[in-house]
Amino acid sequence: MRVLIFTLFGLISSNLYAHNxxxxxxxATGTCRIIGPxxxxxxxxxxxxxxxxxxxxxxxxxxxxxxxxxxGALAYSSRAGYITGSLNHNxxxxxxxxxxxxxxxxxxxxxxxIAWVRNGCVAAAEGKIKNKFVVVDGAGHPGTAEQIALxxxxxxxxxxxxxxxxxxxxxx
Numbered sequence: 708m709r710v711l712i713f714t715l716f717g718l719i720s721s722n723l724y725a726h727n728x729x730x731x732x733x734x735a736t737g738t739c740r741i742i743g744p745x746x747x748x749x750x751x752x753x754x755x756x757x758x759x760x761x762x763x764x765x766x767x768x769x770x771x772x773x774x775x776x777x778x779g780a781l782a783y784s785s786r787a788g789y790i791t792g793s794l795n796h797n798x799x800x801x802x803x804x805x806x807x808x809x810x811x812x813x814x815x816x817x818x819x820x821i822a823w824v825r826n827g828c829v830a831a832a833e834g835k836i837k838n839k840f841v842v843v844d845g846a847g848h849p850g851t852a853e854q855i856a857l858x859x860x861x862x863x864x865x866x867x868x869x870x871x872x873x874x875x876x877x878x879x
Contacts, residue, residue, distance in 0.1 A: 779877035780823040781831055782806035783842055789814035790821075790831055790842065794877045799823050802877070822846060824877055831872035832856035834865025841865055849876050 779794040780802040791813055793805035803820040810818030822829050822844035830852035831844045843863055845856030852874040860868035 774879035776825050777877040777879050778802040778823060778825050779829055779875055780806040780820050781829055781844060781872055782810035782818045783821045783831070784810055784814040784816045784818045785842075786816040787814035788840070789816070789818070790872045792829065792872060792875050794875050796877070799825065824852075826878060828852040828874045828876035828878075829872075830856045830870060830874040832860040832868050833871040834860040834863065834868040836863075836865050842871060843868075849878070850874070852876075 775797065777794075778796045778799050778801065779792060780796075780799070781790060781792045782803070783790045789810060791806060791809045793802050793809055796802035796805060803823055807818050807820055821842065822831065824846045827846055828849050828851070829844060829846045831842055832853075833840050833842050835841070841860075841863070843856060843860045843865065845852050845854070845859050847855045853870050856870065857868050
């Protein structure tokens with residue numbers, strides 16, 4: 708009986724996670740639904756779920772899993788040129804407070820939260836304008852936050868843009 712329950716749970720788990728969706732998989736459309744860093748719903752294509760059923764027939768049912776949001780933040784000390792972040796918190800305020808606290812402990816100077824993200828990734832770039840360095844943030848899906856930070860840096864008219872804080876993700 709225990710083997711049967713474990714096997715059944717294992718099959719359900721593998722079917723639930725086989726589609727590589729970081730949010731809610733919608734089998735009818737083959738899309739994954741997540742909430743972006745700006746609070747907007749984002750739909751993207753996802754591979755169809757895989758299963759051990761090779762017969763071509765299936766009697767599947769949709770399972771919705773409610774996953775709480777996760778927040779991350781970056782904090783920066785302009786006086787010390789120090790940046791740090793905090794990930795996977797249950798609220799925006801908690802993430803910002805933790806990032807500021809870590810920044811102040813590391814820099815021994817006042818820090819300010821410069822960016823936050825909900826169910827996404829955040830990074831920061833540094834660029835130069837008129838012999839002054841400026842920090843610019845970027846937020847997006849996994850694998851894109853650093854590119855967005857660099858793009859924001861260049862769009863701001865900065866030169867010598869480089870990543871200052873690598874991508875960190877807060878995902879459910």
